[in-house]
Amino acid sequence: MSKTIIVSNRLPVKISKTDNEYILSTSEGGLATGLGSVYKHGNNKWIGWPGIEITEADDRDKMTAQLDELSLVPVFLEQEEINQYYEGFSNEVLWPIFHYYISTYAVYKQSNWEYYNIVNNKFKDAILKIAQPGDVIWIHDYQLLLLPSLIRNELPDVSIGFFLHIPFPSQEMFRLIPWRYELLEGMLGSDLIGFHTYDDVRHFLGAATRILPVTSSANIITNGERSIVVESFPMGIDVKKYASLPLKKEVVEQIGSIKETFKNTKLILSIDRLDYSKGILQRLLAFEQLLQQHPEYCGKVTLHMIIVPSRDTVPQYAHLRDEIDKRVGNINGMYRNLDWTPIHYYYRSFPIETLSALYFAADVCLVTPMRDGMNLVSKEYVASRINDDGVLILSEMAGASKELIDALIVNPNNTNEVCNAIITALNMPPDEQKRRMQQMRQLVTKFNITHWVKIFMERLKEVKQMQRSMQTRHVSDGTEQSIINRYRKTKKRLIFLDYDGTLVGFKSNMAMAYPDKELLSLIDKLSSDRANDLVIISGRKHENIGEWFGDKDLYLIAEHGAWFKQKNTSWHKISGLSDSWKHDIYPVFETYVDRTPGSFIEEKTYSLVWHYRNAQKGLGELRANELMNNLKYIANDKGLQLLPGDKVLEVKNMEINKGKAALTLVDKKEYDFIIAFGDDYTDEDVFKALPDSAVTIKVGGNLSAAKFYLRNPTEVRKLLTNFTENVPVH
Numbered sequence: 257m258s259k260t261i262i263v264s265n266r267l268p269v270k271i272s273k274t275d276n277e278y279i280l281s282t283s284e285g286g287l288a289t290g291l292g293s294v295y296k297h298g299n300n301k302w303i304g305w306p307g308i309e310i311t312e313a314d315d316r317d318k319m320t321a322q323l324d325e326l327s328l329v330p331v332f333l334e335q336e337e338i339n340q341y342y343e344g345f346s347n348e349v350l351w352p353i354f355h356y357y358i359s360t361y362a363v364y365k366q367s368n369w370e371y372y373n374i375v376n377n378k379f380k381d382a383i384l385k386i387a388q389p390g391d392v393i394w395i396h397d398y399q400l401l402l403l404p405s406l407i408r409n410e411l412p413d414v415s416i417g418f419f420l421h422i423p424f425p426s427q428e429m430f431r432l433i434p435w436r437y438e439l440l441e442g443m444l445g446s447d448l449i450g451f452h453t454y455d456d457v458r459h460f461l462g463a464a465t466r467i468l469p470v471t472s473s474a475n476i477i478t479n480g481e482r483s484i485v486v487e488s489f490p491m492g493i494d495v496k497k498y499a500s501l502p503l504k505k506e507v508v509e510q511i512g513s514i515k516e517t518f519k520n521t522k523l524i525l526s527i528d529r530l531d532y533s534k535g536i537l538q539r540l541l542a543f544e545q546l547l548q549q550h551p552e553y554c555g556k557v558t559l560h561m562i563i564v565p566s567r568d569t570v571p572q573y574a575h576l577r578d579e580i581d582k583r584v585g586n587i588n589g590m591y592r593n594l595d596w597t598p599i600h601y602y603y604r605s606f607p608i609e610t611l612s613a614l615y616f617a618a619d620v621c622l623v624t625p626m627r628d629g630m631n632l633v634s635k636e637y638v639a640s641r642i643n644d645d646g647v648l649i650l651s652e653m654a655g656a657s658k659e660l661i662d663a664l665i666v667n668p669n670n671t672n673e674v675c676n677a678i679i680t681a682l683n684m685p686p687d688e689q690k691r692r693m694q695q696m697r698q699l700v701t702k703f704n705i706t707h708w709v710k711i712f713m714e715r716l717k718e719v720k721q722m723q724r725s726m727q728t729r730h731v732s733d734g735t736e737q738s739i740i741n742r743y744r745k746t747k748k749r750l751i752f753l754d755y756d757g758t759l760v761g762f763k764s765n766m767a768m769a770y771p772d773k774e775l776l777s778l779i780d781k782l783s784s785d786r787a788n789d790l791v792i793i794s795g796r797k798h799e800n801i802g803e804w805f806g807d808k809d810l811y812l813i814a815e816h817g818a819w820f821k822q823k824n825t826s827w828h829k830i831s832g833l834s835d836s837w838k839h840d841i842y843p844v845f846e847t848y849v850d851r852t853p854g855s856f857i858e859e860k861t862y863s864l865v866w867h868y869r870n871a872q873k874g875l876g877e878l879r880a881n882e883l884m885n886n887l888k889y890i891a892n893d894k895g896l897q898l899l900p901g902d903k904v905l906e907v908k909n910m911e912i913n914k915g916k917a918a919l920t921l922v923d924k925k926e927y928d929f930i931i932a933f934g935d936d937y938t939d940e941d942v943f944k945a946l947p948d949s950a951v952t953i954k955v956g957g958n959l960s961a962a963k964f965y966l967r968n969p970t971e972v973r974k975l976l977t978n979f980t981e982n983v984p985v986h
């Protein structure tokens with residue numbers, strides 16, 4: 257039976273050591289709780305570093321056995337590995353870059369990178385010891401970006417999900433990392449890649465398609481033969497726990513004593529790990545401004561600030577801590593009096609009961625990171641407000657701000673704005689507090705951690721199914737043989753061949769995509785069989801198709817069906833169509849050419865095409881969308897169709913369509929074998945128009961009405977070549 261394996265840098269366990277014994281306690285963090293529903297079942301496991309260095313083999317064995325009882329599997333790391341892979345590469349390259357701290361904090365050391373590789377490989381080895389084909393593997397976070405591909409190479413058939421807990425930066429930022437290719441390729445070993453927000457998804461798609469030779473359509477990346485789905489899954493919290501804690505006796509008591517202590521002042525709460533991304537110094541500035549510019553609040557408001565110690569042996573963090581100490585000292589020194597201290601500052605962690613009491617008692621929660629993947633503190637505050645009161649002030653740079661839109665949303669760099677938000681929060685009428693808090697609680701309740709785990713796992717299953725159904729539709733050896741058998745048995749065959757993308761690959765210059773010798777001889781062979789009627793059916797200009805194939809024994813259909821030609825006859829076009837609309841559309845196209853370097857217009861008899869394959873990446877797509885919107889109404893009025901294609905936007909008379917053109921031939925004779933090959937949108941009309949008995953083959957992996965698909969022109973040529981071999985020529 258297949259199993260699920262969770263993988264993260266740290267195991268969800270705290271380990272302490274007494275004389276010769278290790279004491280294990282499982283972590284209560286949200287992620288551990290949410291994933292508990294997964295890894296604690298059946299054969300499932302969670303793999304990760306236990307969090308302490310254990311060097312002796314005996315101790316390792318003991319620890320492994322103890323962890324096994326909790327369904328946990330350790331990856332033991334040496335101190336040097338922790339220093340270089342975790343501290344060095346993960347925390348001094350990836351963390352700052354992904355949080356938009358460029359050169360000041362990122363350190364690129366080759367040896368850090370090497371250790372990052374070594375440790376990702378160690379994780380791979382640990383996984384390979386227990387994973388089987390068909391298993392599901394869910395990898396977490398920035399310490400393990402290389403792992404998906406490392407596993408994929410060894411076990412191509414497993415399902416791999418990846419979730420990044422921190423933001424994914426814009427490609428401009430990401431590409432600063434010297435090992436950007438390797439990192440992206442590592443991630444693309446996954447089947448499903450999840451982020452907290454849609455912005456992260458966009459950034460990742462942008463980085464992957466600009467930095468690697470992969471393509472994307474909507475949120476699906478095609479990497480060679482594999483399709484990878486990229487989506488946002490905003491992480492939730494264990495909302496039941498936070499909603500029930502304030503009712504616990506112990507918490508009720510703490511709430512009582514907090515309320516007693518702060519009975520004369522309003523309480524603002526802030527909780528963070530010590531990190532420069534959390535905006536702690538900027539927050540202190542805003543609070544200081546409040547006391548300075550609005551002295552009426554002195555004695556009336558207290559900031560309760562908890563900073564959880566983190567990495568404070570690293571100089572930058574030690575420095576940040578000193579700065580915080582200094583600024584808190586200054587503010588308290590300047591404004592305190594005998595009865596009141598403006599900032600209650602704690603540099604340590606507290607039991608969850610104390611956090612809950614604070615969440616419940618605080619009038620305002622002030623969450624102002626400079627950049628944060630999600631930020632769970634803001635959600636925990638909301639979940640704890642079971643009386644629907646209290647005000648959340650939330651930075652627009654936190655992923656949570658995309659969901660908690662009823663918070664007071666601020667830019668953490670704007671001291672004035674944060675200061676004013678505090679004033680608004682302190683004076684917000686109860687009705688408004690309730691209205692906002694109810695909305696936010698509903699959201700946090702629905703999108704809780706269990707929901708998050710469920711939808712991620714379900715999506716991963718769907719993605720795998722989608723990939724499998726594509727595989728079954730791919731023309732396998734068996735299918736190919738049965739198509740060839742049918743071909744051989746039949747005596748009157750009609751073969752439709754699209755040109756660009758089907759018989760030849762795409763070239764950046766259209767004129768370079770001319771037919772090579774191999775293709776011409778293949779076409780000659782096929783058409784020399786008198787049982788075959790061969791049709792080239794293309795969107796290209798008829799002059800162009802005529803120049804390449806005019807002297808061959810072929811039926812030619814050009815410009816999507818506007819022009820027809822048989823051997824030894826001249827071209828004729830379908831009658832009764834008007835091209836007068838071009839007078840209106842051409843000038844619109846010209847304005848886009850003027851605004852988009854590298855783009856140009858191609859004019860055909862009944863269509864105009866705007867080409868942007870040489871325009872700056874991204875800009876072309878943007879303008880094409882704009883142009884589509886611009887033309888939407890006028891196109892309808894004038895009976896035109898807009899055809900977005902591969903780096904082109906074509907406008908043509910609605911009446912012309914490859915499907916209709918194909919049908920005029922189908923009805924001409926009694927064909928006993930019809931086959932059509934095509935790669936784009938316009939070929940779909942052919943697939944749909946042909947009778948059920950026809951074999952339809954889409955080239956490339958996207959959704960299609962065709963019955964089968966082939967990967968690329970090489971596979972098309974191979975199948976056509978097989979048609980010509982060992983067939984009795986009629």
Ligand code: GDG
Pocket residue numbers: 286421422491527528529562564604605606607608611628629630631632633636
């Ligand atoms: C990363 C991303 C993303 C805090 N103090 C105490 C304590 N905490 C708990 C909170 C909360 C957690 O720590 C902090 O979570 P955050 O989400 O705010 O931040 P990161 O640790 O930076 O986490 C972040 C997250 O991953 C999840 O994907 O949201 O953006 O940076 O749960 O309650 N817990 C206890 N005592 C404390 O003193 N027990």
